[in-house]
Amino acid sequence: xxxxxxxxxxxxxxxxxxxxxxxxxxxxxxxxxxxxxxxxxxxxxxxxxxxxxxxxxxxxxxxxxxxxxxxxxxxxxxxxxxxxxxxxxxxxxxxxxxxxxxxxxxxxxxxxxxxxxxxxxx
Amino acid sequence: xxxxxxxxxxxxxxxxxxxxxxxxxxxxxxxxxxxxxxxxxxxxxxxxxxxxxxxxxxxxxxxxxxxxxxxxxxxxxxxxxxxxxxxxxxxxxxxxxxxxxxxxxxxxxxxxxxxxxxxxxxxxxxxxxxxxxxxxxxxxxxxxxxxxxxxxxxxxxxxxxxxxxxxxxxxxxxxxxxxxxxxxxxxxxxxxxxxxxxxxxxxxxxxxxxxxxxxxxxxxxxxxxxxxxxxxxxx
Numbered sequence: 001x002x003x004x005x006x007x008x009x010x011x012x013x014x015x016x017x018x019x020x021x022x023x024x025x026x027x028x029x030x031x032x033x034x035x036x037x038x039x040x041x042x043x044x045x046x047x048x049x050x051x052x053x054x055x056x057x058x059x060x061x062x063x064x065x066x067x068x069x070x071x072x073x074x075x076x077x078x079x080x081x082x083x084x085x086x087x088x089x090x091x092x093x094x095x096x097x098x099x100x101x102x103x104x105x106x107x108x109x110x111x112x113x114x115x116x117x118x119x120x121x122x
Numbered sequence: 123x124x125x126x127x128x129x130x131x132x133x134x135x136x137x138x139x140x141x142x143x144x145x146x147x148x149x150x151x152x153x154x155x156x157x158x159x160x161x162x163x164x165x166x167x168x169x170x171x172x173x174x175x176x177x178x179x180x181x182x183x184x185x186x187x188x189x190x191x192x193x194x195x196x197x198x199x200x201x202x203x204x205x206x207x208x209x210x211x212x213x214x215x216x217x218x219x220x221x222x223x224x225x226x227x228x229x230x231x232x233x234x235x236x237x238x239x240x241x242x243x244x245x246x247x248x249x250x251x252x253x254x255x256x257x258x259x260x261x262x263x264x265x266x267x268x269x270x271x272x273x274x275x276x277x278x279x280x281x282x283x284x285x286x287x288x289x290x291x292x293x294x295x296x297x298x299x300x301x302x303x304x305x306x307x308x309x310x311x312x313x314x315x316x317x318x319x320x321x322x323x324x325x326x327x328x329x330x331x332x333x334x335x336x337x338x339x340x341x342x343x344x345x346x347x348x349x350x351x352x353x354x355x356x357x
Contacts, residue, residue: 004328011321015314019182022310028187035183038190039123039224041303042282046129049286049296055128059223072222073179080175084322087169091329 123190123304124215124233125278127226134285139231142208145239149208156206163202166333170198171210173322177315178214184307192315193274196267197322199242200249201337211238236277245270259339260320267319271312275304
């Protein structure tokens with residue numbers, strides 16, 4: 001593993017630790033509903049402040065169960081991750097293909113020139 | 123976490139909608155201009171939108187014993203400036219409001235204002251400021267993303283406190299209440315978002331130097347001398 005990869009892995013590790021620690025330390029234990037959404041807590045707070053408040057509009061479509069909802073959230077994350085992976089894959093492929101392409105084009109004549117055009121194009 | 127459907131009184135919902143609309147319209151113009159003038163940006167624009175999509179789908183446990191999700195708006199704001207994030211953020215919020223019953227159409231204006239307007243602008247401002255003082259790129263990126271994330275939820279807290287002031291302690295009391303629900307929960311998540319944004323920026327520096335150079339990411343400031351530096355980095 002080179003230094004770059006190590007730093008990237010370390011970044012991911014810290015993010016994972018930040019997510020897992022609250023669970024591992026049981027920080028939700030005192031709550032009525034441990035690790036509920038902050039938005040649901042805000043709804044509760046609103047009804048505490050103003051017990052008469054009634055939401056005046058309801059979602060046009062509501063996922064019928066928690067499973068469907070988490071499936072849709074997973075879909076959202078998968079869509080995003082897919083596009084990101086496509087982007088980085090394409091960039092990597094282009095970068096790897098570039099030395100070949102420019103070597104073919106100018107027969108590997110001007111090394112500095114190829115480097116410059118690579119920097120400009122990528 | 124966004125304000126749930128129907129949980130802002132109609133007057134507030136309309137007011138936030140009116141406040142957000144010009145930013146989104148301006149953002150759509152900036153986005154079409156960017157795509158027309160730099161068609162090669164489209165891919166990276168898509169990737170920035172995708173980053174927001176991923177991060178705002180991940181509900182992560184926090185120190186307060188509740189869950190929230192990051193916003194992912196800092197990256198796009200740093201790369202493409204905040205107006206474009208007004209559009210990408212709005213698309214994400216619409217997806218969640220229409221399909222996931224997360225956030226809502228009546229609260230869309232308020233949520234757009236916090237996530238797609240204030241967050242990106244605050245993050246971008248911090249990023250630019252730090253870059254002006256020649257703070258290293260990744261430190262500025264982390265700070266920008268952290269602030270974009272956290273400021274979003276501070277605005278959400280203010281929006282709710284304005285709509286529901288505490289009968290006893292008024293606006294400030296309610297702000298404390300909503301702030302402890304949203305903003306405090308968000309602090310570790312904002313750190314995570316900062317780290318993930320740094321990760322993506324590191325990958326971009328490796329893979330897309332050309333794009334980043336064109337977008338001026340390597341420019342510490344527009345002073346003479348930085349141009350040579352930029353070119354050196356681009357090689």
